[in-house]
Amino acid sequence: MTYFPALLNIDYKKVVVVGGGNVAAQKVRALLPTKANIHIISPDLIAELASYVQEGRAIWHEKQFAPHDVDDAVLVFATTNSEAVNDAVEEATQHWQQFSRADMKGRVDFINPAVVRRGELILAVSTSGASPGYTRKLKAELEEQFDESYAQYIAFLKHCRQQINATLTDKAAKRKALQQTLCPEIFDWLQQGDVQQCEAFLQNLLNGEQST
Ligand SMILES: C[C@@]1(CC(=O)O)c2cc3[nH]c(cc4nc(cc5[nH]c(cc(n2)[C@H]1CCC(=O)O)[C@@](C)(CC(=O)O)[C@@H]5CCC(=O)O)C(CC(=O)O)=C4CCC(=O)O)c(CCC(=O)O)c3CC(=O)O
Numbered sequence: 001m002t003y004f005p006a007l008l009n010i011d012y013k014k015v016v017v018v019g020g021g022n023v024a025a026q027k028v029r030a031l032l033p034t035k036a037n038i039h040i041i042s043p044d045l046i047a048e049l050a051s052y053v054q055e056g057r058a059i060w061h062e063k064q065f066a067p068h069d070v071d072d073a074v075l076v077f078a079t080t081n082s083e084a085v086n087d088a089v090e091e092a093t094q095h096w097q098q099f100s101r102a103d104m105k106g107r108v109d110f111i112n113p114a115v116v117r118r119g120e121l122i123l124a125v126s127t128s129g130a131s132p133g134y135t136r137k138l139k140a141e142l143e144e145q146f147d148e149s150y151a152q153y154i155a156f157l158k159h160c161r162q163q164i165n166a167t168l169t170d171k172a173a174k175r176k177a178l179q180q181t182l183c184p185e186i187f188d189w190l191q192q193g194d195v196q197q198c199e200a201f202l203q204n205l206l207n208g209e210q211s212t
């Protein structure tokens with residue numbers, strides 16, 4: 001299968017996860033940074049999921065799956081340990097609802113990548129189902145390579161881009177300035193906690209004075 005990668009806006013939309021085990025938790029963990037309305041359908045929950053429910057970050061329907069549970073959901077995850085139940089979830093899911101099936105036994109509209117988030121930076125990795133174990137290993141490597149400092153770095157690049165777009169009018173000058181924000185010095189200055197140096201660099205770009 002050749003999959004199409006995309007980043008979805010699911011804020012305030014209903015998402016249903018059927019099952020309350022480790023695989024369900026993996027899916028819910030990936031959903032939590034969004035503002036989606038997360039509904040878990042399962043007669044039981046592992047402790048991690050129970051804590052999300054207790055914190056009000058997901059809604060638990062303590063029951064066996066029934067077809068109407070998927071009503072109005074934009075994403076549906078079938079993560080139970082029963083092929084028959086996953087079949088029933090698949091059957092209940094309309095063609096306009098995106099369906100993910102953890103056992104890969106039937107219809108699969110999308111599969112889940114491993115995700116590393118650093119502020120607004122999103123690194124998503126997949127082997128298209130070839131080797132989820134390798135995907136997990138690659139994620140661990142990316143977590144090391146892209147540490148938490150990247151959140152601040154991306155936030156500063158965003159700030160620069162907003163300022164440049166608001167200040168410079170000439171297209172070529174804008175492009176040049178945006179390109180210059182990608183110089184390695186900015187990352188290094190932020191690592192050293194030297195925000196002043198970064199701001200001075202940006203001011204020079206906005207004044208058209210930076211030549212590097
Ligand atoms: C197709 C896909 C569908 C989907 O679920 O979206 C799928 C399917 C299956 N996974 C299986 C097994 C494992 N999955 C993991 C881990 C992850 N699996 C994830 C995604 C995906 N798994 C999608 C493809 C992604 C890709 O290829 O890149 C991750 C990335 C994200 C997530 O789970 O949301 C998450 C890591 C996230 C993280 O660490 O953050 C591990 C490793 C571990 O847990 O340590 C193992 C054991 C090792 C092994 O088997 O390789 C099995 C066999 C089940 C069985 O034997 O019963 C199936 C079914 C089959 O292949 O038929």
Ligand SMILES: NC(=O)C1=CN([C@@H]2O[C@H](COP(=O)(O)OP(=O)(O)OC[C@H]3O[C@@H](n4cnc5c(N)ncnc54)[C@H](O)[C@@H]3O)[C@@H](O)[C@H]2O)C=CC1
Nearest residue numbers: 019020021022023024041042064065079080081085102103
């Ligand atoms: N995609 C992935 O990353 C992986 C997928 N898998 C697949 O995912 C399945 C689930 O794995 P785990 O979460 O580890 O299993 P698990 O056994 O820990 O959890 C299964 C959950 O499904 C619930 N369930 C069973 N019948 C139900 C029903 N009628 N209605 C609602 N909920 C019901 C159970 O109560 C339990 O909470 C595995 O059997 C395997 O096929 C397994 C490992 C990784």
